[in-house]
Amino acid sequence: MTATVPPGGRVNARRLAQLLGTWRRRGSRHGATDLAAGIRLLVLDGRLPAGTGLPPERELAAALAVSRTMVAAAWERLRVDGLVVSRRGAGSWTAVPRGASFGGALDERETPPRVIDLARAVPSSIPGVAAAAEAVLPRLAAELTGHGYHERGVLELRERIAERYTERGLPTSPDEVLVTNGAHHGFAMALRLLVGPGERVLIEQPTYPNAIEAVRAAHAIPVPVAMSDGGWDLEGVEATLRQSAPRLAYLIVDFQNPTGFRLDEAGRARLGAALRRARTPVVIDETQVELDFEDGPAPPPLGAFAGDLVIATGSAGKSYWGGLRIGWVRASAELVNRLVAARRGLDLGSPVFEQLVVAELLAGPRDALVERRTRLAAHRDTLADAVRAECPDWSFRLPPGGLSLWCRLPAPVSSRIAAVAQNFGVRVVPGSFFAPHGGLERWLRLPYTEAPDTLREAARRLALAAVSVAESRAPMSEDGHIPVT
The missing domain is CATH 3.40.640.10 (Type I PLP-dependent aspartate aminotransferase-like (Major domain))
Structure with a gap:
């Protein structure tokens, strides 16, 4: 697996915030636990290799818009787990605890948010x-x-x-x-x-x-x-x-x-x-x-x-x-x-x-097929409204049928958004996949086969990914392979 941060390097507060994506899942009372779980996932997933220098608590708190106390509490949980090592005057850095395995199962309370898969334009089963x-x-x-x-x-x-x-x-x-x-x-x-x-x-x-x-x-x-x-x-x-x-x-x-x-x-x-x-x-x-x-x-x-x-x-x-x-x-x-x-x-x-x-x-x-068409049309409208609200500089035409919107982006960043979106829990297919010789970097396919609430959440996460891409150059995904249907 290709690391997001080079081994032995240092990650600044803004970059760590981008890598964390939507780390908060259960409200302010569990903020320290959620933050520790997000860091733990990055370490075990190889995106923060052992030995990566971590930003000071005050800088990370400012980047995440949380209190320094919350960051300190998260750091303490990670130190207890052996995932963070600190030394006075030298700062903190990541470590892999003895016996841990990359890609291993996480504790139930640390399960990352559900990944919304918009790479497959396929609805669930029809009734009957x-x-x-x-x-x-x-x-x-x-x-x-x-x-x-x-x-x-x-x-x-x-x-x-x-x-x-x-x-x-x-x-x-x-x-x-x-x-x-x-x-x-x-x-x-x-x-x-x-x-x-x-x-x-x-x-x-x-x-x-x-x-x-x-x-x-x-x-x-x-x-x-x-x-x-x-x-x-x-x-x-x-x-x-x-x-x-x-x-x-x-x-x-x-x-x-x-x-x-x-x-x-x-x-x-x-x-x-x-x-x-x-x-x-x-x-x-x-x-x-x-x-x-x-x-x-x-x-x-x-x-x-x-x-x-x-x-x-x-x-x-x-x-x-x-x-x-x-x-x-x-x-x-x-x-x-x-x-x-x-x-x-x-x-x-x-x-x-x-x-x-x-x-x-x-x-x-x-009747069930008619219902499917009616439901998909409603999902199309939901996704269209969500994209207009969350990504107002994206444009598209409303299709008279089918399963997806074909969105035009304001810049040629489709592959970069697809890469970064995975950090925010969304899988999308860049425009280059739809051409035999690449290109189409101003285009992104968004299926509307998921439930309305999921589509609205997907649009929100994609907007965050787009902002992240606009602020800094983002790497491609690890192997470039995204199954498409």
Whole structure:
């Protein structure tokens, strides 16, 4: 672990206050205990290595806006624990008590504040998943007499998915549906089948970070087309299709991740015509298509405009629950057959029980899905109000659906805010993760999938992190790795 303070160095009062973040958790009566717990965590986490010189009590008290008595009491607790050593005339410094281990369990009263994870734009389960699981048990019993392998997916589920596409304006048969282990799995299979090493894949910029990684894992070259302030630069897409001749495209036309834009019907018609002229297959990520907050009719799927060139991927993860890990591909029957053949090098099918559960959910009433959309729209408004109040110099547009705000920052500090925010108990993804070659440092994605009170607290902590970044240069996180969904 990379230390925040160099071993043997000295930390001043203002820097220590920044490292502590939101250290006070239980009111003034427990201030000394909370302060000692915060210092203890920094020591055991390696951010204040043994031998780090500590600021004088009076200076730290001023930086934290607390009494010197409280700091002295915290120092005494740490001395008793062996985490601080003091010598008259020489000051105080950190130490590691004999037998202590970095990353070890903390005493219950010293548990740090809950980390708010805004790196994963995934809501919790929709009501009814447990009931659906119970309802399908008799059908599972019938499946147990067979081998349990369904390379294309359980027929009942493929029928339900095909019905949904037909309802949306794209007539579909079960033979045009392949069940996968999530939408990302479908994209990976399309890459494996259609793209060779060194070939180009057209993507949006910004786009879903895991899609960028999938392109790289296929040893292909991502070719980004920048999104504009109004959405897709269709002229730029047309030019890239002509000039770069990509072997495949990957686009998110419904509540684009992370910008939240939705391509209208006229735009889909133009995009479909461009893809047909170039004869470029396209994977359309539809994982958020059900999260529409508006009452008007939705535009038809892109397959209605580009025909068999479209490989649509969907998932139960955002609409129902990510833990089901069931997705699908909607493509021509001929391409589905080719994907099934290519799949054998990856896996032999998706779990039967989860498929039956998703089929039950798709066949049931849609009240819970309507409630999910209503709730997410309210969460979006809560987060938007909180960001406006806590970070008034951040700007964003209110998306008509989806799961996140795409915030423009007043300075190129996205990665630094993401690093410092972890000290304040918030995990966010910097804008650079959404581009294949970095950049986008003026942008930050903020999902609104948490509860309203949590979103308000997250905005407050992010404001503190932003102030900390503005006051001093902040280091990047230890390994730069943040899991993103």
